[in-house]
Amino acid sequence: MEYEKILIEEKDYLKGIIDVLKGELKSGEQLLNERTKKVIQARKEMWENVVHIYEDTDRLSDFGSYLEDIDGSNSDYNVIFKKIQKYNRMINKPYFGRFDFKEQGEEEIEKIYIGIANLMDEETYDVLVYDWRAPIASVFYQYELGECAYNSPKGLIEGDMTLKRQYKIKDSELDYFFDSSLKINDEILQEVLSKNSSIKMKQIIETIQKDQDRIIRDIENELLIVQGTAGSGKTSIAMHRIAYLLYQGYHTKLNTQNIIIVSPNTVFSKYISDILPGLGEENVEQIVFEDYAIDMMKENDCYVESRVQQMEFLLNEREKNLIKLRKKAIEFKGSKSFIKILERLIKCYERNIKEFNDIYCDNKMIFTKEYLKSQFLNNKINMPMSKRLKRMERRIFRELHPIRRRRVEKAEKIVAEIPDHIFVVKQYSRLISLKRSKANNDMIRKMMSVSFIDVYKELFLNKRIFKTLAKNIELPDEIEEIIEFSKNQIEKGNFLYEDCAPLIYLKLKVDGNDEFKEIKHVVVDEAQDYSPLQYEVFKTLFGNAGYTVLGDINQSMDKKVEMSLYDEVKNIMNKKNMAQLRMNKSYRSSFEIIALSKKILQKSYGIVSFERYEGKPMIKQCIDFKDMDYDVISELQKLYRQGFTSGAVLCKTKDECKKLYERIKDSVEVEIIAEDEKEYMGGFVIMPVYMSKGLEFDGVVIYDAGDENYNNELHRRLLYVAVTRALHRLAVLFRGELNRFMQ
Numbered sequence: 001m002e003y004e005k006i007l008i009e010e011k012d013y014l015k016g017i018i019d020v021l022k023g024e025l026k027s028g029e030q031l032l033n034e035r036t037k038k039v040i041q042a043r044k045e046m047w048e049n050v051v052h053i054y055e056d057t058d059r060l061s062d063f064g065s066y067l068e069d070i071d072g073s074n075s076d077y078n079v080i081f082k083k084i085q086k087y088n089r090m091i092n093k094p095y096f097g098r099f100d101f102k103e104q105g106e107e108e109i110e111k112i113y114i115g116i117a118n119l120m121d122e123e124t125y126d127v128l129v130y131d132w133r134a135p136i137a138s139v140f141y142q143y144e145l146g147e148c149a150y151n152s153p154k155g156l157i158e159g160d161m162t163l164k165r166q167y168k169i170k171d172s173e174l175d176y177f178f179d180s181s182l183k184i185n186d187e188i189l190q191e192v193l194s195k196n197s198s199i200k201m202k203q204i205i206e207t208i209q210k211d212q213d214r215i216i217r218d219i220e221n222e223l224l225i226v227q228g229t230a231g232s233g234k235t236s237i238a239m240h241r242i243a244y245l246l247y248q249g250y251h252t253k254l255n256t257q258n259i260i261i262v263s264p265n266t267v268f269s270k271y272i273s274d275i276l277p278g279l280g281e282e283n284v285e286q287i288v289f290e291d292y293a294i295d296m297m298k299e300n301d302c303y304v305e306s307r308v309q310q311m312e313f314l315l316n317e318r319e320k321n322l323i324k325l326r327k328k329a330i331e332f333k334g335s336k337s338f339i340k341i342l343e344r345l346i347k348c349y350e351r352n353i354k355e356f357n358d359i360y361c362d363n364k365m366i367f368t369k370e371y372l373k374s375q376f377l378n379n380k381i382n383m384p385m386s387k388r389l390k391r392m393e394r395r396i397f398r399e400l401h402p403i404r405r406r407r408v409e410k411a412e413k414i415v416a417e418i419p420d421h422i423f424v425v426k427q428y429s430r431l432i433s434l435k436r437s438k439a440n441n442d443m444i445r446k447m448m449s450v451s452f453i454d455v456y457k458e459l460f461l462n463k464r465i466f467k468t469l470a471k472n473i474e475l476p477d478e479i480e481e482i483i484e485f486s487k488n489q490i491e492k493g494n495f496l497y498e499d500c501a502p503l504i505y506l507k508l509k510v511d512g513n514d515e516f517k518e519i520k521h522v523v524v525d526e527a528q529d530y531s532p533l534q535y536e537v538f539k540t541l542f543g544n545a546g547y548t549v550l551g552d553i554n555q556s557m558d559k560k561v562e563m564s565l566y567d568e569v570k571n572i573m574n575k576k577n578m579a580q581l582r583m584n585k586s587y588r589s590s591f592e593i594i595a596l597s598k599k600i601l602q603k604s605y606g607i608v609s610f611e612r613y614e615g616k617p618m619i620k621q622c623i624d625f626k627d628m629d630y631d632v633i634s635e636l637q638k639l640y641r642q643g644f645t646s647g648a649v650l651c652k653t654k655d656e657c658k659k660l661y662e663r664i665k666d667s668v669e670v671e672i673i674a675e676d677e678k679e680y681m682g683g684f685v686i687m688p689v690y691m692s693k694g695l696e697f698d699g700v701v702i703y704d705a706g707d708e709n710y711n712n713e714l715h716r717r718l719l720y721v722a723v724t725r726a727l728h729r730l731a732v733l734f735r736g737e738l739n740r741f742m743q
């Protein structure tokens with residue numbers, strides 16, 4: 001059949017679907033109105049009839065039935081409301097693809113239309129459109145024409161794909177379609193990728209690639225690790241995977257409350273916050289490791305350095321030896337060796353450091369310190385230290401209670417003899433007794449508590465303890481300096497960002513934790529940013545949850561990360577079913593930008609770019625800062641003129657950002673993001689490279705990228721991140737010599 005004829009047929013089909021959707025929307029809205037009236041009516045009646053209920057206990061049951069009514073109407077209301085939302089999401093573009101499927105052993109060929117959600121004919125129960133997450137939809141992403149199969153609840157279904165078609169539908173109108181016999185959706189992907197970036201992360205259901213689809217739909221593995229190059233779609237995949245896991249709730253036993261995303265910072269959290277609602281799911285909880293640590297320390301009246309401050313130190317400190325030492329300390333305090341030392345520290349604290357005193361009451365010995373210690377160490381049910389101490393404290397006070405009562409009785413007799421106190425015998429006697437017990441009570445309470453911060457301090461304030469605990473454990477050559485450096489910081493009351501993970505670890509072990517007991521699946525994005533110890537913390541925080549861990553070792557910033565990190569993650573999580581996959585194709589940046597990013601890395605790591613050619617990045621030498629300011633302004637203006645809607649000027653440090661902003665803010669429309677809590681609201685911004693992680697912009701200007709500013713391994717990775725933020729345009733400005741990585 002020639003194209004025009006099919007186009008008419010397809011337009012008819014689309015019209016039919018739009019009519020169904022319109023009908024559903026109309027009846028849904030009517031129903032919603034009725035339900036709204038019903039809820040208002042039920043509330044009104046309850047209000048009118050139940051006001052006097054407190055005096056009339058017989059009518060309490062009426063109250064219950066009113067509440068039941070309201071509850072029922074509310075949940076009805078929610079179901080209808082959600083349906084309406086779904087149809088509204090579908091009406092502009094009910095589907096984007098179709099394939100024709102002939103199941104083995106069947107005569108009939110089924111037309112399978114795929115869209116953002118399911119649509120069913122309510123009378124015939126025919127599925128008019130399948131949700132992209134439905135089992136059968138996997139065929140669309142996984143196969144080309146010919147033999148194909150998918151896993152259904154009934155088992156493996158095999159068959160033949162006789163047609164594969166994609167549609168360009170806009171505002172409920174079919175523009176065109178095309179049949180693909182080869183790679184799925186290259187043409188549409190090309191079009192999607194050539195568009196401007198958006199403020200919030202976009203959904204990609206039309207163009208999910210085969211290897212990405214496998215990751216999204218994996219439910220076999222309790223630990224799924226993905227190493228993906230910058231722009232390969234890790235975050236997109238993570239979000240679509242969550243939508244998939246929620247859709248498959250029956251099999252995965254997951255609902256919104258059971259999933260958590262560990263995200264790198266608040267800017268990023270906001271960036272991904274629209275995607276799940278757009279896919280028809282509620283947002284899931286997000287946790288930023290740093291915020292969790294800072295809050296925890298605040299609760300204990302302690303200050304801890306932020307990640308940004310740590311990064312700024314590494315970038316600004318002039319004394320090279322201090323930077324080297326700090327980097328070593330960061331590496332060591334996140335290492336497997338340090339985990340072992342912390343485990344030993346807890347045991348050692350219990351056995352050798354934690355001390356008890358004899359407990360007396362009214363000159364009578366109640367418990368000896370030896371007895372208390374033996375009770376403390378008797379831990380058959382593996383109860384955390386502070387819970388055990390609390391239990392002991394309760395027991396001690398129970399024991400003291402009758403003795404004190406007797407003391408009060410005795411006091412009462414004496415007080416009763418004093419004429420002035422005759423009317424306040426009881427109160428006065430209790431006061432005397434309390435006064436006498438106060439010091440003892442305080443001592444007991446103090447003895448029966450433990451602070452994870454004190455436990456941590458023991459490690460560095462007492463070198464002998466460190467040495468004993470570190471016996472037979474591999475230590476860095478600089479360990480003496482690391483201990484000394486840490487001791488100095490702790491004595492000054494400074495906890496550094498690298499102390500956060502050990503501190504949280506100790507807190508969880510010492511105090512126990514059930515804050516996240518609902519969590520069954522954890523998604524860790526920017527996985528390279530976390531140390532083995534942080535993974536150990538995740539394991540302790542989230543119990544036996546499953547994990548999706550996505551990262552790119554080349555984007556690590558505070559330390560050099562190798563592929564071996566993933567082996568450590570596997571060892572720590574210790575799951576029966578696990579898989580590690582790679583995504584090497586970058587979809588974000590143009591071919592030429594990716595070529596430059598590969599040059600920076602030197603090793604190519606098998607990175608391939610999607611073939612989108614947009615011209616070479618501009619690399620320009622400037623005479624001085626003034627000249628560079630001028631170029632920044634003109635590059636931003638060029639981006640505006642070319643119709644781009646987002647751009648970033650990426651500087652090395654926060655300070656550079658602030659100074660540049662002050663100099664150019666009156667000449668060009670630009671904002672600054674130099675504090676972590678800010679949200680990226682679109683448009684053109686100046687920000688430090690390390691904050692731009694995970695984000696993307698139509699155009700990027702890398703500021704002051706000379707060799708003076710970028711010359712070590714950390715700088716190499718910063719440049720890699722900076723370059724790979726750009727979709728379409730890239731300008732590199734430098735003074736003096738160009739950085740060694742781009743030459």
Ligand SMILES: Nc1ncnc2c1ncn2[C@@H]1O[C@H](COP(=O)(O)OP(=O)(O)OP(=O)(O)O)[C@@H](O)[C@H]1O
Pocket residue numbers: 189192193202204207208209212228229230231232233234235236237552587588693694695696724
């Ligand atoms: N299959 C796809 N179809 C359309 N666009 C895609 C696809 N995969 C990725 N993209 C686009 O590529 C860009 C990069 O995706 P994403 O941010 O998820 O990558 P990433 O691997 O997390 O990157 P980074 O590590 O640099 O943060 C996004 O604009 C995303 O929409």
